[in-house]
Amino acid sequence: VSTQSTWGSFSDMVSKEEKKLDIPGLVDYGTTDTHNCIIQLLFHSVEFRTQIYKWKYSESVHGPPEKCQFFQLQKLFAQLQTLKGTPVHPKPFFESLGLTEYTVAVDLIEFWNILTDTLSHCAPDPTLAKEYESIFTFQIRDVLECQPCNHSSSRNESIQVLNLSLSGNASHPNPTSIEDAISVLLTPERLYGDNSYFCQSCGAKREALKFTQFGNLTPIMFFALQRFEFNFDTMTIVKKNTFLSFPLTLNMNYFTKAAYKADDAFVRLRNMVSLNPLTRDYGTAFPTKEDYEKEVLKADSINRADYLKEGEDVYELYAIICHVGAAGSGHNYIYIQDIYTHSWICYNDTSVTKISYAEIQSSFGSNDASLHGFKGNAIMVGYRKCGLALPKNPDVALPAHLTF
Numbered sequence: 001v002s003t004q005s006t007w008g009s010f011s012d013m014v015s016k017e018e019k020k021l022d023i024p025g026l027v028d029y030g031t032t033d034t035h036n037c038i039i040q041l042l043f044h045s046v047e048f049r050t051q052i053y054k055w056k057y058s059e060s061v062h063g064p065p066e067k068c069q070f071f072q073l074q075k076l077f078a079q080l081q082t083l084k085g086t087p088v089h090p091k092p093f094f095e096s097l098g099l100t101e102y103t104v105a106v107d108l109i110e111f112w113n114i115l116t117d118t119l120s121h122c123a124p125d126p127t128l129a130k131e132y133e134s135i136f137t138f139q140i141r142d143v144l145e146c147q148p149c150n151h152s153s154s155r156n157e158s159i160q161v162l163n164l165s166l167s168g169n170a171s172h173p174n175p176t177s178i179e180d181a182i183s184v185l186l187t188p189e190r191l192y193g194d195n196s197y198f199c200q201s202c203g204a205k206r207e208a209l210k211f212t213q214f215g216n217l218t219p220i221m222f223f224a225l226q227r228f229e230f231n232f233d234t235m236t237i238v239k240k241n242t243f244l245s246f247p248l249t250l251n252m253n254y255f256t257k258a259a260y261k262a263d264d265a266f267v268r269l270r271n272m273v274s275l276n277p278l279t280r281d282y283g284t285a286f287p288t289k290e291d292y293e294k295e296v297l298k299a300d301s302i303n304r305a306d307y308l309k310e311g312e313d314v315y316e317l318y319a320i321i322c323h324v325g326a327a328g329s330g331h332n333y334i335y336i337q338d339i340y341t342h343s344w345i346c347y348n349d350t351s352v353t354k355i356s357y358a359e360i361q362s363s364f365g366s367n368d369a370s371l372h373g374f375k376g377n378a379i380m381v382g383y384r385k386c387g388l389a390l391p392k393n394p395d396v397a398l399p400a401h402l403t404f
Contacts, residue, residue, distance in 0.1 A: 022085040025350040029091065029102040033349055035111055037321045037334040039090060040347045041382060042115075043080050044319065044336045045220055046390060051131040052077060053399050055124065062124050069118050070128075072096040078402040081395055087350040108321065108332065108380060109161065109224060116160055136160045136222070139215025144197055146208050151201035156215060161222045161380070166240045167229065177276070178223060178246040178381070182255055186212055214256045217313055219385045221252075227365075227379055228327050239327040241377055243365045246317065247276040248300045250383050253311035277303075278361050293357050304386060312385075319382035322363050324375065333376065335360060339390060 026036040042048055057071040065071050072093040079088045094100075097118060106114075116136075123129035137158050145152040164181035168174050175181040188211035191197045197208035223246075231238045277299035307314045320335040333348035335355060346355045363378040 021345065021352045021354055023345070023352040024080055024083045024086055024088050025347055025352045026080075027087050027089050027091075028349040031102050031105040032090070032094070033332045034106055034108050035094065035099075036090065036347070036349055037108070037332050038111055038115060039076065039093075040080075040334050040336060041319050041321065043077050044339075045135070045382075045384075046339065046396065047135050047219055047388070048132065049077055050391065050396050051128065051135070053396060053402075054131075055128050056399060057401055066092065067096060068124075069093070069096045069122060070124055074399065074402055078398050081398070108323075112161060133158075135219055138218040138221065141213045141215050142210075143213060144191075144208055144210050146197065146199040146202060146206045148206050149199065149201050151199055153200070161224045163224045163226055165226050166242060166244055167226075174242065176243055176245065177279075178225075178244065178250070181225075181244065182223075186255060214252075217252060217256065217385075219388055221315060221383045222380060223383075224380050225378055227323070227377060237327045239323075239377075241365050243367050244378070245276060245279045245364045246378070246381050247303070248278065248296070248317050249304045249307060249386070250315045250317070251303075251307040251310065252313040252315055253307065256311075256313050278357060278364075289356060289358075296357050308386065312387075314386045315383035316386050317381065318384045319380075320360065320363055320378050321380040322376035323379045324377070331376075332379075335363070339384070 026032075026039060028036060052070070052074055055070060055074070057065070057068060057074065059065060062068045062071065065075075076088065076090055076093045097114060099106075099114075119132050120129050123132070137160050139156055139158055140162070141154050141156050143152055143154045162182075162185075164175075164178065164185060166175065166181070168181075168184045169187060171187065172180070172184050175184055188209040190207070191210055192207040196205040197210075198204070199206045199208070225244060227240045228237055229240060230236075277296040304314060304316075316337075318337045318339060321332060322335065323332050324330050333346060335344055335346050337344050344355045344357070344360065346353050346359065362375050365377040366375070
């Protein structure tokens with residue numbers, strides 16, 4: 001498995017003018033690049049956009065339009081869908097959320113929480129909130145299991161973004177793939193000695209296992225890659241630019257099976273990761289970018305077919321939010337796959353350009369410290385469940401009150 005990009009960057013092979021697309025981007029007011037990434041992420045989640053459009057705004061019921069978050073979100077989505085090549089101003093939507101200061105950058109997850117709390121708790125129609133949660137909100141279960149008697153207790157948690165550590169744990173430090181990072185999260189922790197668990201069934205302290213399991217999975221899953229960590233030596237937040245790959249097709253069947261045993265997981269995971277066509281070292285086998293990308297798609301198609309034989313929990317990569325720069329500064333942009341044409345597009349505020357698989361590779365990060373700070377690294381990835389039904393027309397029908 002290669003931990004460096006096979007092709008480097010193809011951006012030098014194609015001029016910016018050739019790659020520039022007549023698709024609207026979002027205006028950055030100085031520190032709203034993070035906000036813009038989340039908006040583009042939600043807009044290109046077609047299932048979510050369809051649900052947002054179903055709601056009908058009425059000023060007499062929902063108040064002034066400038067104060068209604070859902071109407072402003074509908075309007076913003078409609079502008080992104082219908083305007084061609086004209087930058088869209090998201091400020092009216094930000095102001096409806098109460099965000100009026102743009103001098104201080106907002107953390108990605110912080111803005112995600114602001115926005116999703118609004119969608120969940122301020123929805124003008126309870127059905128809208130339920131539909132939203134059914135798309136994004138999945139379950140994880142924290143379990144404590146007594147080893148002598150197998151009695152267990154558990155706590156369920158609903159989440160929309162799964163945080164994955166790039167540091168790993170004592171047994172498996174520094175994961176190099178998203179599959180590794182998920183397996184680290186699921187690895188049981190042994191509680192013994194002074195840290196033993198009081199078992200209600202035994203009525204005494206016992207050795208136990210503490211572990212996490214997946215509950216139901218949703219049509220769309222988001223994973224936050226925790227590249228920002230607190231350094232206790234320097235007492236500062238630092239960014240980890242190290243290599244972490246993620247596949248075009250993610251097999252979640254393996255992680256949701258009841259028979260999953262994390263202690264045995266890493267052998268199989270190494271085999272799964274080696275199947276990722278984006279991490280293979282092809283050397284000089286393909287003379288052109290087009291030949292290389294055809295091979296990537298061919299290999300991914302074979303993987304996907306094999307994974308679907310195991311079960312339905314198979315997901316395709318469709319979004320990558322990247323950060324370039326150091327902790328506490330820098331810039332965010334997002335790569336999104338057009339789910340109809342399968343081409344990849346970079347939304348960097350008002351700049352919208354077509355990209356290649358090499359740019360996706362470069363977002364994995366690098367173990368070469370000389371490259372740190374010059375290339376953007378993935379900090380959040382989005383996956384859609386394979387086989388989801390899509391509207392026949394990529395331009396989702398606008399509500400009558402939004403036609404302009």
